[in-house]
Amino acid sequence: MKILSLLFCCTLFYCCHSDVQKKPTPLKNSIEEIVKQIGNPHLSTTFINLTDYGAVGDSLIDNKPAFDKAMQACQEKGGGRIIVPAGVYLINGPIHMVDNSCIDLQKGAKLVFGTHAEDYLPVVPTSWEGTLLYNYSPLIYAYKVKNVAIIGEGTIDGNGKDGFSQWYDKQKPAQRKTREMNHQDTPVEERIFGSGYFLRPQLIQFYQCQNILVEGVTIANSPFWCVHFLKSENIIARKVKFNAFNKNNDGFDPEYSKNILIEDIDFNNADDNVAIKAGRDHEGRKIGISSANIVIRNCRFKGLHGVAIGSEMSAGVENVYVENCAASGYCKRGIYLKSNPDRGGFIRNIHIDNVRFGEVEDALFITSYYHGEGKGYATDIHNIFVSNFYCKRASNAGLAIQGFPTKKVRDIHFSNTKIDSCKTAISLSHTENIVFNDVIIGEEIKVPSAVK
Known part of the structure; x- marks a missing residue:
């Protein structure tokens, strides 16, 4: 030595x-004080079978319309647990979660997201490497909602290797622009990216959400960060498995977030397993919300x-x-x-x-x-x-x-x-x-x- x-x-x-x-x-x-403060999530007892809304797990049919209808039903019923039976479900576009919604992936169920970037437009409020902006929608996206969960024994496959991950070598100009806007204090509503900018979206993002559960599922092949908790609180991630080997495939990224329990996870990531963040440079200091x-x-x-x-x-x-x-x-x-x-x-x-x-x-x-x-x-x-x-x-x-x-x-x-x-x-x-x-x-x- x-x-x-x-x-x-x-x-x-x-x-x-x-x-x-x-x-x-x-x-x-x-x-134990932190765990007690987080509490236990309250999952809806209203069951919604995705196949009742036209879903087919044959890896060929686009199940984006079925998910949209199921989420609408959750909203109308005041909440719901969307049951996804065994099968391979192609989804050409993002899933946007609503209050009191739960995606329950049964054993043998696999969500595979399509690779056409235009399907993830219009742009939504999000962030990229610590700077708030508008970009392609994360593949599963929860914005300003409460009591949301992704659970079960199934798999979420971001299809990143054949899709957005190929943008890694094209992102530098947009990456520099995000940092310039951060330092120049450009209003967030003017930070419009999306088409032509090659900033990869996160696989799963909870933005300004409360009472979150991610449990049991396998997360694979992400286009960028796997699970991003942004300005969110009261979060439990438990018994999740990762198989994510693309560029920047962090496992969990809590950012400006608090009261978080991450336990019993099997990580296998090409990047950080857990990366705790709290904003970049001028904007982070200005927002001043610590991750805690x-x-x-x-x-x-x-x-x-x-x-x-x-x-x-x-x-x-x-x-x-x-x-x-x-x-x-x-x-x-x-x-x-x-x-x-x-x-x-x-x-x-x-x-x-x-x-x-x-x-x-x-x-x-x-x-x-x-x-x-x-x-x-x-x-x-x-x-x-x-x-x-x-x-x-x-x-x-x-x-x-x-x-x-x-x-x-x-x-x-x-x-x-x-x-x-x-x-x-x-x-x-x-x-x-x-x-x-x-x-x-x-x-x-x-x-x-x-x-x-």
Whole structure:
């Protein structure tokens, strides 16, 4: 194991049982308080069979009209659970959910979305990489609704590989334009994208929604982010399985959202498993709605990064609890907190407990200088608590923390942390009050050898 020398611009404490640097104890009831506040979803007891509205699961007939009629029936009845029997249902266009609606995918049911971009017009209010705008409709879209659910043992296939994902190499001009509009404070109603701009839509988006449940389903082949919770609250995601390998196929992206429980998930994503966000740059700071009170527990990570915070997090992220999770396959990075000096905002009160990884590139990485760019708005990163953390091997860094010269990353507490092997054990720059309590990186040193 090679250990690089610590950079001089940090203050480091190694502690075993120090009263002075003792790790603060988080509130014992914090997780259960969040879960209690979310409550249990209330699913409609009015059952609506999709086939009664003309749906045919033969993979050929367009079932968009059937879904539209079923959603209209939900609205007229004050709510409904749309039962989708076994079969393969082609859908040429988006599903727009309404208040008190539930899509219940029975075992063997599969929704496959069409690949013609014009079917996802007209544009709708949404966001793209942290900037609010109008774009193609997400494939399943819930806007300003309450009590919505997607449940069952079936599969949602975004058909991204043969459709929108092919736009990845064409998106740069529109991507730059979204960021310019953000920095220039262009009114949102003037940020019209859609046709000709090549910004891929999310597979599932809940925007300004309350009381959300996503449970049991398999999510695959997304055109962009898989499940985006935007300005929403009281959310449960449970027992979901991901098989999403296209560009930017994050699993769950909570943004400007709070009171969220993500549990018992089988991730298998080409990007972040969970990516917690809170808006980009000027707009994020202006909106000022932090993402908060998020519990991630009993999950199996596999993909790019297990849990990421950022990089779009300008309104701040706080009160995040990750517990009892483990990697079920390769992850590039285990825990990744990332921001840069364009963002501002804060990342604070993050608790990582009983989390295990196998082989990674970096076990835990915190950076205030993501991509080495940005100026003027350094992020305040502090109060990060890591306990009972294990990694078998990190090909690059065990623990890497990079602050910013004018705003150090501070008050980071490690306890009962073990990394069996890595290239660089610890790399700290522009940090302050980094506390180690029972930390072993490399082979544990036990009884000293006797004098010969």
